[in-house]
Amino acid sequence: MNNWVLIAGGAGYIGSHTAISLVENGYRPVVIDNMCNSSPESIRRVESITGIEVPLIQADLRDSAAVRAVFDRYAPSAVIHFAGLKAVGESVERPLAYYDCNLGASFSLFDEMLRAGCHSLVFSSSATIYGEPQQLPLTESHPIRPTNPYGHGKAMIEQIIMDLGRARPDIRAFNLRYFNPVGAHPSGLIGEDPSGIPNNLMPFVSKVAVGRLPRLQVFGSDWPTPDGSGVRDYIHVMDLAEAHVAAVRALPGQNGVRAVNIGTGRGTSVLELVAAFSAAAGQEVPWEVAPRRAGDIARCYADPALARNLLGWSARRSLADMCEDTWRWQSRNPDGYGEA
Numbered sequence: 001m002n003n004w005v006l007i008a009g010g011a012g013y014i015g016s017h018t019a020i021s022l023v024e025n026g027y028r029p030v031v032i033d034n035m036c037n038s039s040p041e042s043i044r045r046v047e048s049i050t051g052i053e054v055p056l057i058q059a060d061l062r063d064s065a066a067v068r069a070v071f072d073r074y075a076p077s078a079v080i081h082f083a084g085l086k087a088v089g090e091s092v093e094r095p096l097a098y099y100d101c102n103l104g105a106s107f108s109l110f111d112e113m114l115r116a117g118c119h120s121l122v123f124s125s126s127a128t129i130y131g132e133p134q135q136l137p138l139t140e141s142h143p144i145r146p147t148n149p150y151g152h153g154k155a156m157i158e159q160i161i162m163d164l165g166r167a168r169p170d171i172r173a174f175n176l177r178y179f180n181p182v183g184a185h186p187s188g189l190i191g192e193d194p195s196g197i198p199n200n201l202m203p204f205v206s207k208v209a210v211g212r213l214p215r216l217q218v219f220g221s222d223w224p225t226p227d228g229s230g231v232r233d234y235i236h237v238m239d240l241a242e243a244h245v246a247a248v249r250a251l252p253g254q255n256g257v258r259a260v261n262i263g264t265g266r267g268t269s270v271l272e273l274v275a276a277f278s279a280a281a282g283q284e285v286p287w288e289v290a291p292r293r294a295g296d297i298a299r300c301y302a303d304p305a306l307a308r309n310l311l312g313w314s315a316r317r318s319l320a321d322m323c324e325d326t327w328r329w330q331s332r333n334p335d336g337y338g339e340a
């Protein structure tokens with residue numbers, strides 16, 4: 001069987017790390033990305049880490065002709081679909097742009113997959129689709145109640161994939177619901193490179209540690225959690241990358257479409273993460289308490305049992321690994337890929 005895997009949105013944070021894991025497991029990644037939130041430098045560095053050429057096609061997924069040309073040339077046996085806009089707050093301000101990009105890209109990609117006879121798909125969904133947790137840990141059967149356009153879009157794309165699976169029994173897909181991806185490849189060569197001031201905790205903490213931002217604001221110290229700060233299920237991006245390889249490997253034996261949580265099952269508070277990062281960086285990360293952020297929840301963590309049973313995958317890396325690898329990437333690349 002052809003071992004090309006098409007990575008849509010593969011120049012971004014999770015896609016570039018997944019490209020490395022795919023190569024390590026005998027697959028050949030080919031990337032299509034419009035570079036709206038990434039740099040071609042990430043793929044150059046993937047090539048230097050793996051020693052393998054990774055074709056990068058710079059095109060928007062909504063450009064059907066460009067997507068068709070990729071299927072015609074490489075005939076990939078599976079697709080991993082990371083492409084989309086991902087800032088929750090921005091999606092509230094610009095819902096049409098979010099639905100246009102995230103749904104439009106998916107329609108075009110799925111259409112061209114079917115046209116090319118490629119029926120194996122792994123889709124990047126998110127734990128955000130669960131909304132406010134009714135019970136913890138979150139299992140895949142928890143109600144789907146997104147609270148913002150980004151989350152609604154993810155839930156809609158999951159539904160579209162389920163409907164495709166009902167219409168076409170030869171379609172096999174995993175909707176992977178990620179919890180909070182953090183960390184970087186241990187080489188320090190690739191990592192998360194958000195544009196502007198980061199919204200998410202780990203990139204913000206690492207920008208403070210490298211001296212680009214003065215201090216962290218801890219959003220709320222009165223949450224119903226052991227230390228009063230918010231609790232999340234942080235997962236190392238290389239564990240997440242390996243979950244994608246496990247999913248691609250499991251696809252041929254899969255019947256239809258399944259949603260699978262990808263998390264560690266462990267909750268970590270903001271203050272625990274700050275302490276772990278300070279230890280990894282060998283310096284105290286300054287922080288102050290600020291009001292709760294609108295739309296935040298107290299606690300969120302996965303039940304990862306289905307991933308273990310269905311994909312044979314579990315997260316292996318610790319919070320210390322996540323902090324050390326983030327710090328290696330950030331301290332060696334204080335301006336991300338910008339300086340390359």
Ligand code: NAD
Binds near residue numbers: 179
């Ligand atoms: P990212 O922004 O680094 O990567 C997404 C990539 O898609 C970028 O390289 C971007 O240029 C590309 N892209 C966007 N729209 C495109 C289009 N129309 N055509 C072609 N390329 C396009 O984000 P990431 O953190 O790597 O996330 C990957 C996926 O995982 C996203 O779908 C995101 O919603 C999902 N996800 C991310 C997180 C997280 O916290 N990072 C959590 C849950 C789910």
Ligand code: UFG
Binds near residue numbers: 086088180216218270
């Ligand atoms: N936090 C701070 N200060 C900051 C940033 C975050 O205290 O400057 C806190 C938040 O209040 C929360 C925790 O750190 O308690 C994590 O916040 P993130 O913004 O890093 O992550 P979220 O869980 O809010 O959301 C993320 C992604 C979503 C995704 C969700 C679940 O942004 O897109 O994880 O996967 F849907």
